[in-house]
Amino acid sequence: MFSKITLIMGFMLLSTATIYAQDKPEVTIGGALRFNYNLSSWKEGQKKRGGDFGYDVFRLNAKAKYKGIKLDAEYRLYSEGFGGGMLKQGWLAYDFDDKNEIQVGLTQVPFGNTTYNSHNWFFSVNYYIGLEDDHDMGIKFTHTAKKWNYALAFFKNAEELQFGSNSDVSDRRYSYDVASIDLDGDGVLDLRNKEVNQVNGQLNYVIGNDSISHKIGTSAQFGGLYNLNTQEMGSHYALALQYQLKYKRFGVKAQVSKYKKSTKGPLGESKEIIAMTAYGAPYLVAAAGNTYTLGVQYTLPVQWGPVSSLQFYNDYGYLEKLNSDFNDSAMNVTGVLVSAGNVYTYFDMAAGKNQPWLGPVWKTAFTDGTPSANWEVRFNMNIGYYF
Numbered sequence: 127m128f129s130k131i132t133l134i135m136g137f138m139l140l141s142t143a144t145i146y147a148q149d150k151p152e153v154t155i156g157g158a159l160r161f162n163y164n165l166s167s168w169k170e171g172q173k174k175r176g177g178d179f180g181y182d183v184f185r186l187n188a189k190a191k192y193k194g195i196k197l198d199a200e201y202r203l204y205s206e207g208f209g210g211g212m213l214k215q216g217w218l219a220y221d222f223d224d225k226n227e228i229q230v231g232l233t234q235v236p237f238g239n240t241t242y243n244s245h246n247w248f249f250s251v252n253y254y255i256g257l258e259d260d261h262d263m264g265i266k267f268t269h270t271a272k273k274w275n276y277a278l279a280f281f282k283n284a285e286e287l288q289f290g291s292n293s294d295v296s297d298r299r300y301s302y303d304v305a306s307i308d309l310d311g312d313g314v315l316d317l318r319n320k321e322v323n324q325v326n327g328q329l330n331y332v333i334g335n336d337s338i339s340h341k342i343g344t345s346a347q348f349g350g351l352y353n354l355n356t357q358e359m360g361s362h363y364a365l366a367l368q369y370q371l372k373y374k375r376f377g378v379k380a381q382v383s384k385y386k387k388s389t390k391g392p393l394g395e396s397k398e399i400i401a402m403t404a405y406g407a408p409y410l411v412a413a414a415g416n417t418y419t420l421g422v423q424y425t426l427p428v429q430w431g432p433v434s435s436l437q438f439y440n441d442y443g444y445l446e447k448l449n450s451d452f453n454d455s456a457m458n459v460t461g462v463l464v465s466a467g468n469v470y471t472y473f474d475m476a477a478g479k480n481q482p483w484l485g486p487v488w489k490t491a492f493t494d495g496t497p498s499a500n501w502e503v504r505f506n507m508n509i510g511y512y513f
Contacts, residue, residue: 149192149193151190151191151192152190152191152192153188153190154187154188154189154190155186155187155188156186156188156189156513157184157185157186157187157512157513158183158184158187158512158513159183159184159510159511160182160184160508160509160510161181161182161508161509161510162179162180162181162182162506162507162508162509163177163178163506163507163508163509164177164178164504164505164506164507165177165178165504165505166502166504167502167503167504168485168486168502177505180205181205182508182510183202183203184202184203185200185201185202185203185214186200186201187199187200188200194221195218195219195220196218196219196220196221197217197218197219198215198216198217198219199213199215199216199217200213200214200215200216201214201216202214202300204405204406206406207406208405208406209297209298209404209405209406209407210298210406211298212298212300213232213285213300214232214261214301215231215232215233215234215261216231216232217229217230217231217232217233218230218231225269225271226268226269227270228265228266228268229265229266229267230264230265230266231263232261232262232285233261233264233279234259234260234261234266235260235261235262235279235324235326236266236268236277236278236279236326236327236328236345237257237258237326237345237347237364237366238252238257238258238328238345238366238368238381238383239258239368239369239370239379239381240259240328241259242258242259242379243258243368243379243381243419243421244258244379244419244421244459245377245379245421245437245439245441245463246439246441246459246461246476247461247472247474247506248441248459248474248476248483248484248506250381250421250441250443250457251417251419251443251444251445251455251456251457251481252381252383252417252419253301254302254481254482254483254492255302255385255402255411255415255417255445255492256301256302256303256304256402257364257366257383257385257417259301260301260302260303261285261301262281262283262284262303262321262324263281263283263284263285264279264280264281264282264324265279265280266278266280266326267279272332273332273333274330274331275329275331275332275343276327276329277326277327277328278325278326278327279326279327280323280324280325280326281321281323281324281326282322282323283320283321283322283323284299284303284304284320285299285303292354294306294315294318295320295403297403297404297405297406297407297408299403299404299405300404300405302404303321303402303403303404304319304321304387304400304402305319305320305401305403305408306318306319306354306401306403306408307403307408307409307410307489316395316401317389317391317395317399317400317401317410318354318355318391319351319352319354319360319389319401320351320354321349321351321362322349322350322351322352322359323349323350324347324348324349324350325347325348326345326346326347327345327346327347328343328344328345328346329344329345330342330343337373337374338371338372338373338374339371339372339373340369340371341368341369341370341371341372342368343367343368343369344365344367344368345364345365345366346363346364346366347363347364348361348363349361349363350362351387351389351390353389353391353392355392356390356391356392359390360387360388360390361388362385362387362388363385364385364386365383365384365385366381366383367381367382367383368380368381375424375425375426375427376422376423376424377422377423377425378420378421378422378423379419379420379421379422379441380419380420380421381417381418381419382416382417382418383416383417383419384415384416385414385415385416385417386414387400387413387414389413398413398449398452398493399411399412399413399493400413407488409482409488409490409491409492410489410490410492410493411492412445412447412448412449412452412492413449414448414449415445415448416445417443417444417446418443418444418446419441419442419443419444420441420442420443421439421440421441421442422439422440423437423438423439424437424438424439425437425438426438431466432466432467433464433465433466434465434466434467435464435465436463436464436465437462437465438461438462439460439461440458440459440460440461441458441459442456442457442458443457443458444456445492447492447493447495452493452494452495453480453494453495453496453497453499454480454495455478455479455481455491455492455495456479456480456481457476457477457478457479457481457484458476458477458478459474459475459476459477460474460475461473461474461475461476468511468512468513469510469511469512470510470512471507471508471509471510472506472507472508473506473507474504474505474506474508475503475504475505475506476503476504476505476506477501477503477504478502478504479499479501479502480492480496480499481502484502484503484504485499485502486502
């Protein structure tokens, strides 16, 4: 009897070992190398030399799956002037089934039109105030079905790179987060706030078929703003109505958003402004406002050697600041994405008014701005090989 039991157990172990031997990890490594040319209307020296062409970013992407657990990570290496190396995203996930998934780690915040609220290389004005393609540290549940899609998430904080009791938010990050800034150049940081304990909800409903579809949705987020000087907790919230149309080769993205950030800083510190940071350099943003964005695109298949398609687009965005003493901000990007094998090239004509990345004023463009500011223009060409 003992011999029979031993034989049966041995057979079972052998069968189990065979099963697990077939369950091998799946690993995919990819990435991109991008270069950038730009010519800006407000940079006299650059205009005299005909613009600048240089290194943009080298990135590595890793995806893995083993026994139902997935990994998705992207690390980017920018030049030192743009923050150097940074993790754009990095999360672990488990699929309960083909519709329900849970992610843990540095994952995209479910707010507004996702993955992007735009078609161009510059994104929309929402990105520059932390409301598009934002990534924070937390846990997210997503449900994706034919009609109803929704996501619920809790984010403990934004990317935390320094774990001290009173550490300021690092400027080395891909997406914009509330941070600290030196207002007067005395070497002492001001407006020292951090995003903490944020909850998000996103709901979308899809109408239509493969030929034409409408995605209509709403989003909300609420969280705390911890002040490092007073050690008191403020708050912030944002709301959005989002819409996407897909009709054959034509597409539309539209969004209306509202946000407010209420801080509890030291006595005398302005409550009308906050600091936000990414790419190694912080700037100021109005503490409350509304944004309006509208983008359209049309994709044209072609057969020009390696070129397979041209996607034409125009994305417009407007930031209405609720402080009447501030001057509103706007941006518009007209361009085309040229796809040729693994090479994707954006040709953009980006115009901005009171926009830090599209004008001569950096620190206060999204707060006070400039009365009767002129539209400034940047011609930008971004060439990337994706592998």
